[in-house]
Amino acid sequence: MSAAATTRRVREEGGTVGLETYWATDPSEVLRVRQGFTLADVDTRSTPGFEGDKAAAETSLAEGAVILAELQEKLFAGNQMGDDPRRVLLVLQAMDTAGKGGIVKHVMGAVDPQGVQLATFKKPTEEELARDFLWRIRKRVPDAGMIGVFDRSHYEDVLIGKVRELASPEEIERRYDAINEFEAELASSGTTIIKVMLHISMDEQKERLLDRLERPDKHWKFNPGDIDERLLAPMYREAYQAVFERTTTPHSPWYVIPADRKWYARLAVQHLLIEALEAMRLDWPMAAFDVEAEKARLQAS
Amino acid sequence: MSAAATTRRVREEGGTVGLETYWATDPSEVLRVRQGFTLADVDTRSTPGFEGDKAAAETSLAEGAVILAELQEKLFAGNQMGDDPRRVLLVLQAMDTAGKGGIVKHVMGAVDPQGVQLATFKKPTEEELARDFLWRIRKRVPDAGMIGVFDRSHYEDVLIGKVRELASPEEIERRYDAINEFEAELASSGTTIIKVMLHISMDEQKERLLDRLERPDKHWKFNPGDIDERLLAPMYREAYQAVFERTTTPHSPWYVIPADRKWYARLAVQHLLIEALEAMRLDWPMAAFDVEAEKARLQAS
Numbered sequence: 147m148s149a150a151a152t153t154r155r156v157r158e159e160g161g162t163v164g165l166e167t168y169w170a171t172d173p174s175e176v177l178r179v180r181q182g183f184t185l186a187d188v189d190t191r192s193t194p195g196f197e198g199d200k201a202a203a204e205t206s207l208a209e210g211a212v213i214l215a216e217l218q219e220k221l222f223a224g225n226q227m228g229d230d231p232r233r234v235l236l237v238l239q240a241m242d243t244a245g246k247g248g249i250v251k252h253v254m255g256a257v258d259p260q261g262v263q264l265a266t267f268k269k270p271t272e273e274e275l276a277r278d279f280l281w282r283i284r285k286r287v288p289d290a291g292m293i294g295v296f297d298r299s300h301y302e303d304v305l306i307g308k309v310r311e312l313a314s315p316e317e318i319e320r321r322y323d324a325i326n327e328f329e330a331e332l333a334s335s336g337t338t339i340i341k342v343m344l345h346i347s348m349d350e351q352k353e354r355l356l357d358r359l360e361r362p363d364k365h366w367k368f369n370p371g372d373i374d375e376r377l378l379a380p381m382y383r384e385a386y387q388a389v390f391e392r393t394t395t396p397h398s399p400w401y402v403i404p405a406d407r408k409w410y411a412r413l414a415v416q417h418l419l420i421e422a423l424e425a426m427r428l429d430w431p432m433a434a435f436d437v438e439a440e441k442a443r444l445q446a447s
Numbered sequence: 448m449s450a451a452a453t454t455r456r457v458r459e460e461g462g463t464v465g466l467e468t469y470w471a472t473d474p475s476e477v478l479r480v481r482q483g484f485t486l487a488d489v490d491t492r493s494t495p496g497f498e499g500d501k502a503a504a505e506t507s508l509a510e511g512a513v514i515l516a517e518l519q520e521k522l523f524a525g526n527q528m529g530d531d532p533r534r535v536l537l538v539l540q541a542m543d544t545a546g547k548g549g550i551v552k553h554v555m556g557a558v559d560p561q562g563v564q565l566a567t568f569k570k571p572t573e574e575e576l577a578r579d580f581l582w583r584i585r586k587r588v589p590d591a592g593m594i595g596v597f598d599r600s601h602y603e604d605v606l607i608g609k610v611r612e613l614a615s616p617e618e619i620e621r622r623y624d625a626i627n628e629f630e631a632e633l634a635s636s637g638t639t640i641i642k643v644m645l646h647i648s649m650d651e652q653k654e655r656l657l658d659r660l661e662r663p664d665k666h667w668k669f670n671p672g673d674i675d676e677r678l679l680a681p682m683y684r685e686a687y688q689a690v691f692e693r694t695t696t697p698h699s700p701w702y703v704i705p706a707d708r709k710w711y712a713r714l715a716v717q718h719l720l721i722e723a724l725e726a727m728r729l730d731w732p733m734a735a736f737d738v739e740a741e742k743a744r745l746q747a748s
Contacts, residue, residue, distance in 0.1 A: 223667035255556070365734040376745075430663055440669070
């Protein structure tokens with residue numbers, strides 16, 4: 147793939163979205179949260195922009211992996227040699243079993259580990275609870291040249307924080323503002339932020355939890371607390387709806403991805419990353435040394 | 448693959464080493480640094496234990512990736528559910544272009560990113576220089592349940608530190624002892640340590656550096672300082688020899704891997720990881736909850 151091809155961003159006729167050839171229409175247009183968005187309207191089994199089946203999606207994912215890997219290498223290279231300060235941050239939020247882990251494994255797993263920084267946020271520690279909720283988040287912001295992935299994030303503090311009343315309504319309100327300020331700061335320092343909610347139906351979740359209970363090699367992925375959380379799903383959906391309304395900004399958009407079909411969700415997240423990297427118009431950095439002089443020096447060594 | 452197969456460790460007749468089927472003899476026996484080892488005696492183009500060619504090695508690497516991925520998942524699972532404190536630390540050392548990056552990309556890249564913690568150690572910062580050399584290293588020791596990879600390590604402090612006289616001979620001596628103490632501490636807290644030096648010839652290095660100079664998409668990987676370091680190669684080899692003599696212990700062995708053939712080095716490092724994980728006799732952890740009760744609760748939800 148030539149450098150020119152990588153920075154080509156024209157949407158062609160007949161099913162090509164940027165560098166990818168397998169989309170019928172650009173999925174990001176449909177998935178992006180806009181004014182008037184309602185979570186309840188999303189069909190969790192739909193596959194916006196993709197008309198193929200599971201097998202076709204897997205082939206496409208492999209094709210996209212090559213595109214994504216080259217773009218990631220250019221992002222990394224531009225920082226290594228050119229001090230390009232830019233970076234990407236993918237925020238993953240979802241109910242249990244929706245497939246965050248699978249995204250990390252199958253989408254990010256196809257990228258050179260040297261260019262990916264993964265941060266998994268669990269229940270905060272005592273030390274973390276004693277500080278502002280963004281303290282532990284700030285420490286894990288990706289370095290320049292990297293693709294960072296947050297597996298859960300500061301949004302937990304306005305999701306479980308709200309549903310379980312771990313903070314007062316006033317504090318939750320304050321946090322929305324703090325999040326917007328934090329993300330504006332990240333964006334202005336060269337971070338492209340992509341916020342994803344993977345959305346599955348209650349039936350699909352029941353099936354996936356049952357699978358974990360039925361397979362001894364999956365027991366470790368199950369936690370009785372998952373069922374307690376499941377019982378609160380309607381409240382979580384309300385909390386997500388509030389998050390979308392309060393924290394969707396042009397520089398830090400939300401995408402809600404139907405995730406009953408894992409293969410679609412993976413392809414869609416991969417696309418959002420490719421799209422973000424394409425928009426950066428990356429290219430191999432110029433040599434910061436005299437190539438011919440170095441060749442001569444090497445030959446003499 | 449059954450759990451029983453995974454913990455099988457008997458070396459069978461006729462080319463089977465533990466779970467892997469493609470070794471003629473166990474490579475770790477040959478690669479392991481022992482009393483009387485001399486770096487100068489290593490044939491950098493050899494492929495100890497493997498009789499196939501590049502294509503065969505690539506097929507074998509894909510086969511090994513499946514074995515390694517399952518073992519890694521069990522290591523991770525055992526910590527998630529069973530609080531198993533064990534972990535693995537792979538230390539990678541080498542001259543420039545020897546292939547550390549390729550090991551990370553092609554061996555570790557086949558493992559779920561959620562189970563891998565990669566730490567790349569570059570030139571120390573001012574803050575790091577103001578502290579003991581192990582300060583920055585301790586902060587990056589892998590968590591329980593993880594496979595940690597050090598791309599360069601505390602050994603730089605007795606390699607470049609010695610060759611470039613960044614520290615006094617007395618301080619270098621003190622560091623060998625400090626390293627041994629540090630690694631003994633790691634081992635006693637459940638860390639399996641695998642130290643690898645990738646070893647290439649001067650000719651092979653010249654060819655690889657030239658390739659980086661000839662390809663604009665590889666320029667970013669080249670640094671004029673690489674040639675300066677190359678000129679000191681004989682001194683580095685002496686420094687490595689001293690490292691092997693001073694820091695090879697039963698709980699923290701060194702392996703020197705001939706690396707002129709990248710495909711061999713990758714397969715060999717993958718084997719060392721598989722062997723270490725096999726030796727831990729990992730299995731899926733027992734459920735810490737009543738499976739039937741949880742199934743009933745889920746069905747009612």
